[in-house]
Amino acid sequence: MALKKLDYEFYNQANVVQIAKSLIGKILVTKFDGIETSGRIVETEAYNGAIDRASHAWNSRRTARTEIMFGDAGMAYVYLCYGIHHLFNIVTNAKDTPHAVLIRALEPINGIDTMLKRTGKKKPDRTLTSGPGNVSKALGIFTKHTGANLLDDMIFVADDGFKVNNNNIVATPRIGVDYAGEDALLPYRFVLKGNIYVSGKNTNLTGFKNL
């Protein structure tokens, strides 16, 4: 089945948690200067806007950096974390509703040579696109890409017909958001069960299967 780019309607859905889950199994593609890199999304996290303490837009805090999250659906929100890592998010839902989905891990598909070059790795292993910092590095995404429209051809997400069984998507609490109090416990992280590119220790995720 040919690649079918996800459309505005997909990103404009009201339930960001459902979107984060739906993105598991889709393909993230970047095409810069004619060079394409892509991978299947195997880990995401939802950030539920103004009511989510873990979100940069919590309490409707609008700053120059987070302004893009308050924009329309289907835009990229890329920011620098720890002064080193560029983290790639997809803005969802209508204008003024600052929902976003963080892409945390991919299984590489196309352009692996380019990914190796960008990351300085010698051969592909699970760390190539495991973890949000590594995903951006491998796909060549930087903070300057904030505001990129995912309906264009530079950065986009597509469906290649790959089917993920609902039972193979595991929900867990999000990573690295301890500052968010009880919101840190929400099951807003989704992973493709058993996939080696999922970040973290990749062990025993089954404890959260009933969430």
Next chain:
DNA sequence: CTGACGATTCACT
């Protein structure tokens, strides 16, 4: 203007 800190990663003990 200043200082504290982070939706992380990696090397090292």
Next chain:
DNA sequence: GTGAATCGTCAGC
């Protein structure tokens, strides 16, 4: 398991 790297952002003065 622990700690360093590294800098844009933001609250506070």
